Amino acid sequence: MENKTETTPEPKNFVREIIDEHIRIQRFDKHIHTRFPPEPNGYLHIGHAKSICLNFGIARDYNGKCNLRFDDTNPSKEEVEYVDSIKEDVRWLGFQWDSELYASDYFEQLYEYAVQLIKKGKAFVCDLTGDEIRKYRGTLTEPGKESPYRNRSVHENLQLFQQMREGKFPDGTKTLRAKIDMNSPNINLRDPVMYRILRATHHRTGDAWCIYPMYDYAHGQSDSIEKITHSICTLEFEDHRPLYEWFIKELGIFLPQQIEFARLNLSYTMMSKRRLLQLVEEKIVNSWDDPRMPTISGFRRRGYTPESIREFAERIGVAKRDNTIDVALLENCLRDDLNKHAPRMMAVLKPLKVIIDNYPDNQVEELDAVNNPEDENAGSRKIPFSKTLYIEQDDFKEIPPPKYFRLTPGNEVRLRYAYIIKCESIVKNDRGEVVEIHCTYDKDTKSGTGTSQKKVKGTIHWVSASQAIDAEVRLYDRLFTVENPSGDDWKKYLNPNSLEVLTNCKLEPHLANAKIQERFQFERLGYFSVDYDSTKEKLVFNRTVTLKDTWAKIEKK
Ligand code: ATP
């Protein structure tokens, strides 16, 4: 087990307390062994990241192992593309699995186990249809009814099960079911289906099988085969634990300890793979890695760091009760990380031209700019200053609201790292919009070296027009307008303004060499990273996250 960047163990949680106790009583004679068991039917989301950090974190801190196991028992929904994306995402989060395994590798063994259960009289072939099985199952308040096929002889069951495998029966006409208890208060124990007939090509086993094991049957036996000591899953499987243990005990094989924890729910965030798939298929978002998606690949593309996601997983902890975490917590983890590491740059997203009338026509000055005030070693760079600049449209108001300390007619403002300028006149177009501002500058007010004692309340950012480079910047907002986008009409809560594309942005020249995925702070605006769509000819940036209290802070300086 390795983790590339972290060495401090995570704080204790109830899962770790259970493991500590197991170590104390020597419940297992082997080392601790966990697994992360995704079904490859979609891309991983931030909820999966919680499970990944938990499972791999435990293996790391207990000197144990963690497998990556694909629970690939449902061929109609699974694809190699998903397998590949899952591996990439786990690695990107900073974890390396000990073994890459597939439930489908155990199909033969699982079949043998099923035969053993039939021989013990603990499983039978049932001819009820899916609908009938559901009707016979009963409800929480009504007991179930036994299948008329429940008392078939072992001999007949063995034959029928073999014929199921040989493809003698059409899809859906027979199942293999565990023979447990139709009166059990736990519905999972009412003769659950173990195998179904399904002619679907599997991404690994091809057409070798036309019967496939159900999740509940395959999962526990796969854990057992791998000698997983602690099978950590989400709370909805608590009611499945008796079944998990029933199979294993009837088979007399290695028994892992299943432990359930609360899944991650995040405000304003959809956390169901099935629905995320719908967003992709219905082209509501552009792809699984659309930066608005709560997928790990979406966060990666947007500019999130793996460190920030791991930190988030640590801060939310692991609990036994469901709750919803504020998405602001995730954003804060990200800001804390980027604040320390992201170089500062100047960028103007909605440019407004400023001409400094008393500045020499062809003069270009190279001014000192600090790369990262949070990081002494980040150094400084030179940025060009000249007669014609761009500032942000928002940083000028002809008629200023109260407490507006940016540029207004007749007033002064400081240009960051440069001079104090004063707005002398404005030029408007036919529609009455301000298109150009004429200013004068005070050459004694140069940042750092100027002799003037003059102070102004506002500082704004800018870029020099002739050296500026053009870029597209994509601004993202929440994908959903409500905290909990659930229910059948969840799509009603989609935010129609979740993406804003700005095509006329002006950046300081250093950004010309920005590499895909590189992250920056654009001063006063937020954190941005280079999108995959970016080319040498056309730079494209994503806004990863806004700054908090940005210009409130800068204006005080
Ligand atoms: P979804 O409900 O989004 O389709 P899933 O549970 O079906 O997810 P799996 O591929 O089965 O997806 O999940 C792999 C592992 O990740 C499981 O152990 C599951 O418990 C865990 N997991 C899934 N969603 C969350 C979540 N929101 N929070 C924590 N763990 C999760």
Ligand code: MG
């Ligand atoms: Mg699942």
